[in-house]
Amino acid sequence: MPNPFRFSGVVAEPAFCDRLKERREMRRYIESSQNVLLYSHRRYGKSSLILKVFRELKNITPVYIDLYGTTHADEFIAAFLKGISSLESRMDRLMKMLREKIRSVGLNFSVDALTGMPTASPVFNRSAQDKTIDELFAVIEAFSRKKKLAVAFDEFQEVAAYGGDAFEKRLRKSIQQHDRIAYIFAGSQKHLITEMFNDRKRAFYLLATSFPLGRIPTRDYAKWIKRLYRNAGRSIADALIEEVVALCENHPMYVQEFFFNLWEAREPSFEHLDRVKCEMVAKRTPEYAYLWDSLTLNQKRALKLVALTAGKNIFAAQNLNKTGFRTASQVTAALAGIKKTGLLDKNKTWKIHDPFFRRWLTSEQN
Template sequence: MQPVNPFEYGGVVGPDAFCNRHQEQADLTRAAENGDRLFVYAERRMGKTSLVKRVLAALDSDRYVPVYVDLWPTDGADAFVEATAKALATAAATRADKLLEASKSLFSRLNPTLSLDQGGNPSLQFGGPTAEKVRSLDEVLAAPPRVAEKRGRQLVLVFDEFQQILFYQDDHVERALHSAVQQYDGVATFFLGSRKHLIERMFSDSRRPLYRSAGHYPLGPIATEHWVPFVAERFDAADKPIAPRHVEALCALTEGHPFYTQHLAHALWERTPHGEPVADGGLEGALDVLLRREGYAFTTRWETLTRNQQRFVRGLALDGPDVQPFSSEFVQAHGLRTPSNAQRAAESLLKLDVIDREDGAFVVTDRFFKLWVRRLAVRS
């Protein structure tokens, strides 16, 4: 039997496929132990959810209760209330048969009911109109210290994809959170975000309710020096030796971004025959396969951009990470004519999530799209 491909991407990464992040794990563990409020932000697919879930899983269950709230599916205050209430009720219940009892104790106004899902597992639901759920926001946000006291442990509350609350109808949730978290005792609170320019605005803009309400913890790419042994060990274990220079070339393409590094390593591993070393042209062949697979989606995305947006992205793809996109050199080299055209293109591309800010510069968020654009520019 062929061994299973050891490179994971596209979801929460398991412990065997987790590269480095030792310092980050130690820092976040310490923040949880101290009951800190922390804003953990990174580009999309940088591995923040995998990292934080790894930290939560390693906490001593006799001392800590993790509460994970995924805000990605939420679209308003009522959905926020329901998602948070479910997570807190589950944490408060010491047994599955106590889930409804815990829910009624914490959130009586939400009219909790319990049913079984298709797998036969208990599923908590909250009835009542949307307006009643919104009115219950303060009750739900007051619950974390109560759960911590009930369980006799410190609570570690995680809001993932926190930038979603910016798309709610108003800032009611932001204002309520600001009031609530200032009063928390025995609760560590992590806010995770993946659209950095949005999250930074929430916590750095003095006009926003959550201004300076949490410490900042940016999560960046993984250094090549950590990827080299990680990738080499997994290729060697399958009798597919890979030279360090090939791993370094792979990381140069992906810029050390975990998702794209794992994805390209996965493709290269699949294309390398058992018992043979990675060939000199192997990496380029693996990248060709990935870009062809994504070709239709990338073409569609490219064609939806305006001419100036295309020019801006092409400039970022060709000029490298240290480019100054509003300089006269960049503007003239890529046909943008004026710095104001470049500025408008950047602002619209940020809203489209095609680019993001990174250490004062701009990056194309999808590294494979960037490589596809680079190839397109070379051919044209």
């Protein structure tokens, strides 16, 4: 029986666990053409959730636009064009639809080697960028008059880096006029994406409903994991499942990776858990060391402080002393700097977000 767990890229059934509540909520927004801002840390399952909901839609056409890696408006246009190519599965119809409406830029048509579907790409004409973007939105607007649409811009925070004010305003102008399209803006850099939508001065202010994506509850994991074991004619104790999920702090990718590694053990035991845990920390050491080296001295101290105290009483004199700080304001400044990297979260207390990074940090390795 092949290993059913997947820890890279988008996951679909049977490697997709539940998210019933989120699927229902997302569907409700899409059906009423409400725009959504879906955000979480990386690898929590935003893309997987969007594509899962898209497969389940009835009478609404999905369009998925992946902006990951785009660094300027030309690439935004290319990604947009690729995304809307899925609206037609026949080359002749796709050519007709796009050629009629997109006149500001030349188009190339080809067959996608991966999917076998026809796809369009632009032949650049930078002076016409603004016009091209308007035309792309006009294509989906025209389509939406026949049938409602759900359009996802995944990794939308990329736009914040290259778009600029005028670019964002241009997008907004079209988006806010479309009442039969639900736009889903998904992003993984919380500070970038929330600033874009929550800052009064920005073009996207209040353009979408916030949809923070959380971790998956232990109960749901347990049902799903037991099913995968059962399907392979195997079994696993509840106590083990609960322990693994707790070790991974319910982080979707880590839970998958942990069970992927554990799958090799015919009869998994608590000893296996320990081994897998150490291996997962060891495997990430180069990545963590690189991160560590990119921090300033006070940021390193602040991370150790949070790790040592589990975020409690971090400003107590004895804790400051232990980590080499002289004043509380040094700590505050260092924490603010690290927060931008996404390594730390603050709810009531500061917390190192990645449980394996925390283990690495408090282990013998440094």
